[in-house]
Amino acid sequence: MIRDLIMGNRSYRRFYQEFIIERATLAELVDLARLSASAANRQPLKYILSCDHQRNALIFPHLSWAGYLGDWAGPSEGEKPSAYIIVLGDIEITQSFGCDHGIAAQSILLGAREKGLGGCIIANIQRQELRKALDILPRYKILLVLALGKPKETVVIETVGSDGDIKYWHDSEGRHHVPKRPLSEIIIS
């Protein structure tokens, strides 16, 4: 069951933009992160939710999409995410967030997947610009933006070839191919 959820939980970057995600749904997802592990139980993560057109439009321009797809600048109008969860680190609690934001992001995305949604963890963010656009206080470090929506693309997992190339790519039918290293390569002992 968890394997099916993880298999279905690909990084989706094209969505049915007209699909509406309620703020209550985003809060439910953040609650999953809240109940997940945090280093020394410090719980330094804070969240900003966005699911309306106006706020979404303030966030989108400051995100970078799919670096390996040189010919693709990101989702076009009509295929943009319906919602975002911005993951912040509260530096008044700690300066060191360890991998708390990874744990939180995975809980949120698996929860989203279970609801038939999908998303993408974005760390390539124009942070200064996003901070300005949303008036985010200096107290909060911008760690990740989770883009969420109803996925509108097919993602295919394949095995990394003998050249070791891990760059994902789009085929002529728009399917997104993601090479994954085999288990035998990543378990070293």
Next chain:
Amino acid sequence: MIRDLIMGNRSYRRFYQEFIIERATLAELVDLARLSASAANRQPLKYILSCDHQRNALIFPHLSWAGYLGDWAGPSEGEKPSAYIIVLGDIEITQSFGCDHGIAAQSILLGAREKGLGGCIIANIQRQELRKALDILPRYKILLVLALGKPKETVVIETVGSDGDIKYWHDSEGRHHVPKRPLSEIIIS
């Protein structure tokens, strides 16, 4: 369903040590991490598995347990983990692991939970000593140790009180209490 799994996925530190976890089970769990997101799809994480008494005994002494419980030095003989997954970062692939190890750890622990197991993400590691004990090459940065086993303790989630104290504690019956910040405190906008 994912909420139940996350609720049940507490940080367990006492186990039925005699319970055996097979190497194949650990490999299945690493496969969940393999199929999870990785920044720029670089997949720099590598893994060492341990499920036999001898190797476990090489790992255990180099882990620090539950910092807030000053009177508890960690699980005693008979309650130690049955297995470990050591999460490494391969610096020949990248020097920057982002929060990949958090994503991977959460996938592994949710998978373990589904199998009736439980565990704890340990980042407080005597890294030099562990490296020496297991002959881990300098190429691999030691990121986390995941301790796994059949949990032998009750963990209770409660809400952080007005004093803001997030330190977990043991009650007189050995139950482990974990204060979590309320949702209203962590969603800031």
